[in-house]
Amino acid sequence: MPPIARHALLLGPLLGLLALAYLIPFxxxxxxxxxxxxPGLGQYRTALTDPLVLSVLWRTLRICVIVTLISVVxxxxxxxxxxxxxxWTQRLVELCILIPFWISVLTxxxxxxxxxxxxxxxxxxxxxxGVLDEPLTLVRxxxxxxxxxxxxxxxxxxxxxxxxxRAVDERVLLAARGMGASRARIFWQxxxxxxxxxxxxxxxxxxxxxxxxxxxxxxLGGGRSVMAAELVYLRIFQSPDWGLGAAVSVILMAGxxxxxxxxxxxxxxxxxx
Amino acid sequence: MTQAAEIGAFGIAKSFGRFLALDDVTLTIGxxxxxxxxxxxxxxxxxxxxxxxxxxxxxxxxxxxxxxDMTRMPPEARGFGMVFQGxxxxxHMTAEENIAFPLRVQGRPAAEVRRRVAEMIExxxxxxxxxxxxxxxxxxxxxxxxLARALAYEPPVLLLDEPFSALxxxxxxxxxEEVRRLHREIGTTFVFVTHDQSxxxxxxxxxxxxxxxxxxxxxxxxxxxxxxxxxxxxxxLGDINILPVEGANxxxxxxxxxxxxxxxxxxPFAIRPExxxxxxxxxxxxNAVGAxxxxxxxxxxxxxxxxxxRGGAALVLRLPTATLPEGLEPGAAVWATWDEHRxxxxxxxxxxxxxxxxxxxxxxxxx
Ligand SMILES: Nc1ncnc2c1ncn2[C@@H]1O[C@H](COP(=O)(O)OP(=O)(O)OP(=O)(O)O)[C@@H](O)[C@H]1O
Ligand SMILES: [Mg+2]
Numbered sequence: 001m002p003p004i005a006r007h008a009l010l011l012g013p014l015l016g017l018l019a020l021a022y023l024i025p026f027x028x029x030x031x032x033x034x035x036x037x038x039p040g041l042g043q044y045r046t047a048l049t050d051p052l053v054l055s056v057l058w059r060t061l062r063i064c065v066i067v068t069l070i071s072v073v074x075x076x077x078x079x080x081x082x083x084x085x086x087x088w089t090q091r092l093v094e095l096c097i098l099i100p101f102w103i104s105v106l107t108x109x110x111x112x113x114x115x116x117x118x119x120x121x122x123x124x125x126x127x128x129x130g131v132l133d134e135p136l137t138l139v140r141x142x143x144x145x146x147x148x149x150x151x152x153x154x155x156x157x158x159x160x161x162x163x164x165x166r167a168v169d170e171r172v173l174l175a176a177r178g179m180g181a182s183r184a185r186i187f188w189q190x191x192x193x194x195x196x197x198x199x200x201x202x203x204x205x206x207x208x209x210x211x212x213x214x215x216x217x218x219x220l221g222g223g224r225s226v227m228a229a230e231l232v233y234l235r236i237f238q239s240p241d242w243g244l245g246a247a248v249s250v251i252l253m254a255g256x257x258x259x260x261x262x263x264x265x266x267x268x269x270x271x272x273x
Numbered sequence: 274m275t276q277a278a279e280i281g282a283f284g285i286a287k288s289f290g291r292f293l294a295l296d297d298v299t300l301t302i303g304x305x306x307x308x309x310x311x312x313x314x315x316x317x318x319x320x321x322x323x324x325x326x327x328x329x330x331x332x333x334x335x336x337x338x339x340x341x342d343m344t345r346m347p348p349e350a351r352g353f354g355m356v357f358q359g360x361x362x363x364x365h366m367t368a369e370e371n372i373a374f375p376l377r378v379q380g381r382p383a384a385e386v387r388r389r390v391a392e393m394i395e396x397x398x399x400x401x402x403x404x405x406x407x408x409x410x411x412x413x414x415x416x417x418x419x420l421a422r423a424l425a426y427e428p429p430v431l432l433l434d435e436p437f438s439a440l441x442x443x444x445x446x447x448x449x450e451e452v453r454r455l456h457r458e459i460g461t462t463f464v465f466v467t468h469d470q471s472x473x474x475x476x477x478x479x480x481x482x483x484x485x486x487x488x489x490x491x492x493x494x495x496x497x498x499x500x501x502x503x504x505x506x507x508x509x510l511g512d513i514n515i516l517p518v519e520g521a522n523x524x525x526x527x528x529x530x531x532x533x534x535x536x537x538x539x540x541p542f543a544i545r546p547e548x549x550x551x552x553x554x555x556x557x558x559x560n561a562v563g564a565x566x567x568x569x570x571x572x573x574x575x576x577x578x579x580x581x582x583r584g585g586a587a588l589v590l591r592l593p594t595a596t597l598p599e600g601l602e603p604g605a606a607v608w609a610t611w612d613e614h615r616x617x618x619x620x621x622x623x624x625x626x627x628x629x630x631x632x633x634x635x636x637x638x639x640x
Contacts (some may be wrong), residue, residue, distance in 0.1 A: 018505050040540050098616075108638055130340070158440075169361065170360070171359065171361040172361045172364070173361060174326075174328045174348070174355075174361070175355065175357060175361040175363075176363075176374070177328075177347075177348050177349050178326055178327075178328070178348050178349070178353060178354070178355045179354075179374065179375035179378050179426070180349045180375070180378050180379070181349070181375075181378045182349075185378065193365040193366075194283075194363075194364060194365055196365065221426075231575075243448075
């Protein structure tokens with residue numbers, strides 16, 4: 001059997017499952033977006049002109065960009081400590097990365113509520129200590145959404161970054177030191193660029209995950225900062241407007257597709273001759 | 274132009290866990306000297322370079338730079354240029370950017386950086402490859418970029434760890450020529466690691482031979498080759514013939530035949546192949562040993578002969594092909610001969626590996 005055929009045989013079941021679970025439903029969603037309530041591109045026109053939908057898309061983009069930036073920077077520092085720290089530091093960081101994976105998204109969202117709501121731990125302490133007179137609004141707004149999302153997404157960014165940092169050849173850094181380069185210069189001009197593929201990978205992963213976030217923004221945003229996925233949910237389950245929900249879904253998917261294509265180009269271009 | 278520097282290493286030891294990679298290494302590298310480190314794989318050459326550059330701290334011992342202590346000086350303060358075994362190029366930069374990096378670190382003006390980079394690219398013969406990244410260059414080309422990067426900013430000391438290992442013969446010759454020219458013109462202090470004995474003998478003002486982390490001998494190439502400190506050095510630097518000697522000085526015999534040997538001592542007699550001649554008849558006088566020709570390998574200008582003496586010792590001879598007798602076949606009875614001034618007794622302590630014997634020579638070479 002030629003290798004290609006053998007690979008196809010091994011991959012077959014998985015590809016079949018993916019087609020069944022994702023591709024066929026997605027084709028269905030695409031069909032709704034151009035047939036409900038009547039055939040045509042009317043829902044796309046609405047999606048791209050309706051101020052409400054536009055503001056949700058714009059907010060989604062903004063939140064995702066901010067979340068990606070914060071998560072990748074924080075994860076970079078964490079990955080640095082993880083890879084290059086002492087044995088005990090390494091073990092501690094490993095725990096910090098792994099434990100969140102064992103706690104459900106819901107639990108974590110409610111945990112933040114308990115901590116940050118107007119009568120939550122942080123506000124009651126700050127008021128009791130006399131630091132504040134009025135509670136600070138820390139959740140049910142964009143800040144809460146961003147905080148919750150960053151918390152969820154950092155561990156996902158750590159892995160590609162740690163892989164990239166581990167792959168940096170120590171001797172290259174020594175060479176730069178030997179030439180008299182300062183630590184700052186070595187970091188910005190040698191180390192950071194050498195880990196660029198990992199940074200791009202981590203950013204892409206976090207951004208795409210963030211686009212589809214639903215539960216965390218719904219709980220920590222308290223309906224006040226609705227993101228695209230929540231909008232789709234509302235359109236389909238609450239105000240039966242399936243066509244618009246489907247159109248927004250397709251727009252999101254197209255955005256992810258474009259982003260993937262762009263990143264692949266950058267990564268390929270960067271590694272090439 | 275940079276000022277060459279003098280480096281001293283005193284009792285340097287380096288252990289990795291319980292493994293002793295360097296053991297009590299003492300030597301001084303003179304200003305503008307070209308010192309080559311030789312030794313089998315794993316003998317501590319790279320480790321010694323890393324200690325000199327400041328990338329590894331010695332477990333014991335002291336380092337000096339121009340007489341001042343530099344044992345704890347960080348590598349960026351020493352400012353030695355280094356070509357690493359495995360090149361250590363910046364993978365995200367083009368060949369030109371790699372070479373420009375140390376120049377930019379020094380804050381040289383952009384126009385000068387461009388000019389210097391172009392010069393170096395030409396010097397190492399990489400015209401047309403300057404815009405490629407290391408991943409797009411062959412091993413030899415990467416090695417030349419590493420060399421150009423180290424030479425570009427004219428550091429006072431250059432540490433080169435097998436900088437020519439990936440080059441073909443012609444290129445290697447050109448690069449050797451270039452390094453020699455730089456050494457002459459700039460007067461940089463060079464510490465060079467190679468596995469190629471002839472390269473070491475050709476380039477260096479002195480060679481330092483390592484074995485198992487210990488310095489065996491430091492001497493000018495010719496002295497190390499012809500008066501090795503011990504059997505290890507003798508065998509490491511090339512083929513050597515060793516013959517047991519009977520009888521005391523003055524009445525010495527080899528395989529029953531009286532011989533006259535240089536110097537005193539009681540150890541076996543050693544002599545390099547190129548100092549032995551071949552005769553088909555027993556010579557009237559002079560040093561000789563009877564043998565049978567076992568093999569003969571044509572190598573172009575030279576022919577390599579292996580002989581077995583009657584006493585059972587194996588000998589190697591290298592003779593100009595033009596001087597070989599006609600019709601010489603394996604199995605022929607022959608005599609190996611040598612001049613009474615050539616060769617040495619192996620127990621006769623050669624020059625000591627210790628520093629003080631050589632300080633003078635090192636200084637004598639200062640340009
Ligand atoms: N970081 C390290 N940890 C443990 N052992 C090491 C380390 N660096 C070197 N060694 C050991 O020290 C010894 C000397 O190594 P070194 O690299 O100096 O050899 P070398 O003479 O340069 O060999 P080669 O000619 O193969 O490059 C080796 O046995 C090596 O395994
Ligand atoms: Mg080495």
